[in-house]
Amino acid sequence: MYRPLADLIRPESFEDVAGQRHLLGPGGILRGVIESGNIPNMIFYGPSGIGKTTVANIIARRTDRRLHRLNATTAGTGDIKDIIAETDSLLGASGTLLYLDEIQYFNKKQQQSLLEFIENGRITLIASTTENPYFYIYNAILSRCTVFEFRPPAPEEILPVAARAVELARAEYGCDVILSEEVLRHIAAAAGGDVRKAINAVEMLMLAGKAEPTLEDARAVTQRSAMRYDKDGDAHYDILSAFHKSLRGSDPDAALHYLARLLHAGDMISACRRLLCVASEDVGLAYPQAVSITKSCVDSAMQLGLPEAKLPLAEACILLATAPKSNSVVMAIDAAMSDVAEGKGGPIPDDLRDGHYAGAQKLGHAKGYVYPHSCPEHWVEQQYLPDALKGRTYYRFGDNRMEKASEAYWKELKERRKGTKNGKNG
Secondary structure, three states: OOOOHHHHOOOOOHHHOOOOHHHHOOOOHHHHHHHHOOOOOEEEEOOOOOOHHHHHHHHHHHHOOEEEEEEOOOOOHHHHHHHHHHOOOHHHOOOEEEEEEOHHHOOHHHHHOOHHHHHOOOEEEEEEEOOOHHHHOOHHHHOOOEEEEOOOOOHHHHHHHHHHHHHHHHHHHOOOOOOOHHHHHHHHHHOOOOHHHHHHHHHHHHHOOOOOOOHHHHHHHHOOOOOOOOOOOHHHHHHHHHHHHHHHOOOHHHHHHHHHHHHHOOOHHHHHHHHHHHHHHHHHHHOOHHHHHHHHHHHHHHHHOOOOOHHHHHHHHHHHHHOOOOOHHHHHHHHHHHHHHOOOOOOOOHHHOOOOOOOOOOOOOOOOOOOHHHOHHHOOOOOOOOHHHOOOOOOOOOOOHHHHHHHHHHHHHHHHHHHHHHHHHO
């Protein structure tokens, strides 16, 4: 019977697991827990193909517990009841370990059916999920489990696994195929941290019938697998977060890298939204023209479409990353929004209210308002904020050249007008 190479090569010890040194290496917290022999309820969180199921198997062997595997995409409450019933029999005498894959597909009622039994220790739960558990797993389960994040292994950690897969394939399939170092390195890099993808690529080349597959053959079997991306998942938001923070941090190289990831995945809309946001949120009044330039680049990109859209978007990316930065705009509007949300404000001053209708003056609306353009330098001192917020400051000038120049202009004008006023009064 044919067994996939990825199943044949599955590690039986922590040392053979690719990556996860932060959990399973010497001093790793998960390794220490497992070696203690007291296994708590756990949630393994991370992308597919990086060893979550493998580690659960190793735990089951080390603890001599009966292991049950369920996949939440196909299992139901009946399957859980069958496992619970077994805990009362001799089969469950040494303890039952339930490995529940893709737990996020269980609804609230299905997840809660486990609570009593993981709480009293009749079942030890190891759940795995590719989605962020803090978004997809109910708090009642989360509070009873420890979350361990599995991270995609680096290419250099996948390379030895790919080399082992070649030797195992030769022995199992009886094929005399040579994969060069160049081919193996490409497979390790193109897997995008997915060990299973790397092993599957090796298997495909070993069974393809060529004595010495080329780099082009390796590219054909790996295709676009080098990057993890899901428009509704963590990878999407992590890339957008890194893109925005790189622009804010004035690192054009990093910003271009994350822009390339977004465009490679075909997600031009998200890239455009981030660029437009950064123009106001992080560049702001330090370089006000950045908004209009970025908008022009985005418009050009939308008209061009990919792949040519990469050019105006890269232009906007470099411009924003290298532009001076100011967050005075976001700080000002956030402060104003906070006051409004808290109910601060009160009536609008009468002299600012609408006076363009019959009877407005009888109500005192717009009475006393001074038109600034009728005054020298188009400015006059008068109260605009409601009485309850009189003197409240939302906008504070940033420390960049543009805002410092504006601050100096208004400071000089107001001081001069104040001096003139005092002189007249004297």
